[in-house]
Amino acid sequence: MLAADVRCKICNLVRSIFLKGGVKMKVRPIPFRGSILFFTCVIILALITFTLSCSDDPTTPEQAKTHIILVWGYCGEGQCDVPARNADFVAAAGSNNHSMGLKSDGTIVAWGDNSCGQCDVPAPNVDFVAIAAGGECVPSPPCTGLCHSLGLKADSTIVAWGDNSGMQCEVPAPNADFVSIAAMGYHSLGLKSDGTIVAWGDNSSGQCDVPAPNADFVAIAAGRFHCLGIKSNGTIVAWGSNDYGQCDVPALNANFVEVAAGRFHSLGLKADSTIVAWGLNGSDGRIEVPPPNADFIAIAAGEAHSIALKADSTIVGWGWNYLGQCDTPAPNADFVAIGIGCHHSLGIK
Numbered sequence: 001m002l003a004a005d006v007r008c009k010i011c012n013l014v015r016s017i018f019l020k021g022g023v024k025m026k027v028r029p030i031p032f033r034g035s036i037l038f039f040t041c042v043i044i045l046a047l048i049t050f051t052l053s054c055s056d057d058p059t060t061p062e063q064a065k066t067h068i069i070l071v072w073g074y075c076g077e078g079q080c081d082v083p084a085r086n087a088d089f090v091a092a093a094g095s096n097n098h099s100m101g102l103k104s105d106g107t108i109v110a111w112g113d114n115s116c117g118q119c120d121v122p123a124p125n126v127d128f129v130a131i132a133a134g135g136e137c138v139p140s141p142p143c144t145g146l147c148h149s150l151g152l153k154a155d156s157t158i159v160a161w162g163d164n165s166g167m168q169c170e171v172p173a174p175n176a177d178f179v180s181i182a183a184m185g186y187h188s189l190g191l192k193s194d195g196t197i198v199a200w201g202d203n204s205s206g207q208c209d210v211p212a213p214n215a216d217f218v219a220i221a222a223g224r225f226h227c228l229g230i231k232s233n234g235t236i237v238a239w240g241s242n243d244y245g246q247c248d249v250p251a252l253n254a255n256f257v258e259v260a261a262g263r264f265h266s267l268g269l270k271a272d273s274t275i276v277a278w279g280l281n282g283s284d285g286r287i288e289v290p291p292p293n294a295d296f297i298a299i300a301a302g303e304a305h306s307i308a309l310k311a312d313s314t315i316v317g318w319g320w321n322y323l324g325q326c327d328t329p330a331p332n333a334d335f336v337a338i339g340i341g342c343h344h345s346l347g348i349k
Contacts, residue, residue, distance in 0.1 A: 066088070067087060067088055067089045068087055068348070068349060069082045069086060069092050069101050069346055069348055070346070070347050071094075071345070072328065072329055072345055073324055073325030073326075073343050074323040074341075074342075074344050075344065077098065078113065079094060079098055079099045079113070080344060081111060081112075082109075082111065083111050088103050088104045088105065089101045089103055089104075089348050090337070090348070091337060091339070091348075092337060092338070092339030092346040092347070093132055093133040093339045094340055094341025094342070094344055094345075095118070095133035095137075096147050096341065097147060097341075098110060098111065098112030098113050098114065098118050098119055098133065098149075099111055099133070101131075102128055102131045105126075106128050106129070107128065108149075108151055109121075113147070116147055116162045117161060118135070118147040118161065118163065120161060121149075121151070121161070127153050128152065128154070128159075129152050129153065130181055131149070131151055132149070132150040132181045132222075133147065133148075133149050133150070133183060134147065134149070134150070134162075134168060134183030134186070135147030135148060135163070135184070135186075136186065137185070137262075137302070137342035137343075146163035146186070147163055148161065148163045148164065148168050148169055148186075149161055150181045150183050152179075156177050156178050156193070158171045158175055160188065163186075166185075166187060166201040166202035167200060168186050168200065168201030170200060171188075171190070177192050177193045177194065178190045178191065178192055178198075179191055179192065180219065180220055182220045182221050184222040184224055185201075185202060185207075187201030187227075188200055189220045191217055191218075191229075195215050195216045195217050195232065196214050196215060197220060197229055199227065205225040206239060206241070207223075207225055207227050207239065207241070209239060209240075210227075210229070211237055211239050217229045217237075218230050218231065218232050219257070219259055221259040221260050221261040221266075221301075222261055223240070223261030223263060223266065224241075224262070225240050225241035226240030226241050226246050226261060226266070227240050227261065228261050228268075229259070230257070230268075233254075234254050234256050234257070235249075235253050235254060235256065236253055236256050238266065244265070244279050244280035245278060246261070246264050246266045246280065248278060249266075250278050255271045256268045256269065256270055256271075257269055257271050258298065260299045260301040261301055262279075262305075263302075263342075264279050264280035264304075265278065265279030265280050265281070265287050265301060267301050267306055269296055269297075269298070269299045269308075273297065274293050275289045277289055282304065284304055284319050284320040284321070285319060286305060286306060286320060289306075289308075289318065290318050295310050295312065296309065296310055298337065300338050300340035300345075302325065302342050303320070304320035305318065305320045305321065305340075305343075306319050307340055307345050308338070309335055309338045313335050313349075314333060315332060315345075317345060323344075325343055325344055326345070333349075334349045335348065335349045336348050336349060
């Protein structure tokens with residue numbers, strides 16, 4: 001029997017005794033009887049208050065938690081160890097060696113490797129509405145690459161912290177009117193409310209050179225050396241390194257609603273809930289979406305693996321899986337959001 005069940009049975013018994021007249025108390029007239037009667041009444045009132053607060057719901061505190069983050073895959077830098085209290089998360093993100101979670105109260109929690117200060121959220125840690133994590137995705141752990149973090153505030157400004165070796169934390173002025181953020185490698189992206197994209201940081205492969213016309217964008221994604229943007233007409237624009245075809249959007253380039261970018265591959269989610277993948281496939285099949293390719297509502301891409309959230313709240317993973325980054329923990333159910341790092345995956349349920 002659960003401890004909560006026992007507690008509620010006691011509660012019901014005490015209710016019947018004190019609230020239904022089950023016990024009649026008589027105070028014998030003795031010296032100091034006024035004090036005895038007073039303390040007796042205090043005890044009875046305390047018991048009544050306790051029993052009235054009892055719930056018939058046997059849910060334990062752990063069971064009552066909602067929107068917790070689960071992390072799986074490579075955990076060697078502590079990026080899978082979600083700090084307590086693991087609850088009330090609305091978004092998750094990851095990089096090479098750290099993870100981030102956005103809480104419903106607008107605060108950010110970050111954990112894992114902090115060698116570059118990427119987990120030290122600048123004060124005041126309030127009023128955030130979106131998060132992104134960047135950094136160098138090394139081909140295989142240990143993950144010692146430099147990492148940075150981004151947070152979008154409710155006032156539409158961007159806060160950036162962590163490694164700044166590529167000037168990826170230097171948000172260009174004016175730092176205002178942003179509605180979305182993305183990061184990977186040593187560069188960062190911000191989408192403005194007027195549909196333009198601002199890119200800064202490392203530009204060695206042209207990943208910060210947004211193609212003209214820089215207008216009418218509604219969504220963005222950052223890969224290691226390339227970037228993606230969705231136009232208001234549902235088409236994808238890709239720029240930066242194209243060594244593996246990661247910028248060659250397959251035909252028909254239309255009806256896209258979300259994009260994600262990995263190191264050398266890209267993903268696009270269509271309005272019909274199917275996923276299109278292109279770029280480097282490798283022996284791991286990172287652009288081979290598992291059948292049935294249907295009913296997807298969110299996508300994310302890492303170093304060499306991808307995950308996607310289905311409408312039934314399950315997560316599908318594919319690609320490089322030698323660290324278990326594609327093996328969603330059981331029970332694979334009740335997920336509401338996903339995030340991804342280079343070699344680890346995150347889900348909120």
